[in-house]
Amino acid sequence: MILTIDVGNTRIKGAVFENDTFVEQFQFEPKALQNGIESILNKYLSASDLVVASVGNFDKNDFLSFSNRISIHFVSHHDPFPFLNAYATPNTLGIDRMVLASGATIRYPNQNRLVIDAGTCVTYDFISQDDVYLGGAISPGLRLRYQSLNRFTSALPLLESECPDYFIGNSTANSIHSGVVNGLAHEIDGFIEEYRMRYPNFIIILTGGDAEFLAKRLKNTIFANSNFLLESLNQTFQYKMKND
Numbered sequence: 001m002i003l004t005i006d007v008g009n010t011r012i013k014g015a016v017f018e019n020d021t022f023v024e025q026f027q028f029e030p031k032a033l034q035n036g037i038e039s040i041l042n043k044y045l046s047a048s049d050l051v052v053a054s055v056g057n058f059d060k061n062d063f064l065s066f067s068n069r070i071s072i073h074f075v076s077h078h079d080p081f082p083f084l085n086a087y088a089t090p091n092t093l094g095i096d097r098m099v100l101a102s103g104a105t106i107r108y109p110n111q112n113r114l115v116i117d118a119g120t121c122v123t124y125d126f127i128s129q130d131d132v133y134l135g136g137a138i139s140p141g142l143r144l145r146y147q148s149l150n151r152f153t154s155a156l157p158l159l160e161s162e163c164p165d166y167f168i169g170n171s172t173a174n175s176i177h178s179g180v181v182n183g184l185a186h187e188i189d190g191f192i193e194e195y196r197m198r199y200p201n202f203i204i205i206l207t208g209g210d211a212e213f214l215a216k217r218l219k220n221t222i223f224a225n226s227n228f229l230l231e232s233l234n235q236t237f238q239y240k241m242k243n244d
């Protein structure tokens with residue numbers, strides 16, 4: 001069994017896999033990470049590998065303290081990946097984006113793929129059908145948009161995200177909801193259109209903490225898979241085991 005952990009900029013998420021089968025998922029408060037891992041290992045005594053991908057703040061020792069019980073792997077730029085990386089700055093490409101690209105390449109062979117991860121940031125990653133990672137885009141995520149309107153103005157309140165069923169916001173709150181939610185939905189629809197002009201066929205994977213919330217707002221019908229990063233982490237690790 002494999003325990004995968006994704007340290008994002010907002011949350012730490014984990015999942016246990018038996019080969020390719022998703023068994024259970026977890027979320028960790030940073031302070032409770034070690035206790036969380038401890039209880040997972042006590043529940044899944046046959047867990048053999050702990051695979052960590054991080055773009056957030058983390059202390060390697062939180063994981064290394066378990067190295068007498070399970071073998072620990074930190075996904076790095078030096079690992080083998082199933083695509084050719086055409087990014088001009090491959091050493092600064094987020095590990096999460098590499099893992100997403102890896103999962104998309106393995107899961108959807110011989111087709112163009114666009115991965116949209118709506119997390120702290122919204123990342124767009126495009127992998128062509130000949131398995132070349134081209135890059136994409138990074139923009140502020142949903143919560144970050146609400147937070148930055150509040151943080152960098154004097155008058156705007158901090159709101160919890162809410163799905164507007166209107167376009168014209170008729171109050172301060174509704175204007176913010178329209179700007180943030182409709183704005184991000186238009187951004188995603190717009191990016192998809194731009195890619196479609198360049199590549200007539202590609203599949204779209206929508207993931208991240210806001211995937212389900214946003215899927216309802218998009219013009220394109222896209223099935224949200226919130227676990228795609230953790231599933232991809234499992235597949236990236238298996239690919240490494242076969243190719244290292």
Ligand SMILES: Nc1ncnc2c1ncn2[C@@H]1O[C@H](COP(=O)(O)OP(=O)(O)O)[C@@H](O)[C@H]1O
Pocket residue numbers: 007008009010011012118119120121141142143144161208209210
């Ligand atoms: N309990 C939660 N705490 C924080 N953000 C949440 C929560 N549930 C959903 N979200 C949404 O998830 C987004 C963060 O997604 P996530 O995939 O966890 O980010 P990251 O991988 O960057 O840590 C935020 O924009 C927020 O709107």
Ligand SMILES: CC(C)(COP(=O)(O)O)[C@@H](O)C(=O)NCCC(=O)O
Pocket residue numbers: 008009010055092093094095096097117119120121122123138141
């Ligand atoms: C863009 C990101 C901050 C996204 O992080 P996330 O929203 O998943 O927490 C992360 O992928 C990152 O730090 N990237 C480095 C820059 C790059 O990918 O080019």
Ligand SMILES: [K+]
Pocket residue numbers: 117118119120121122123208
């Ligand atoms: K992201």
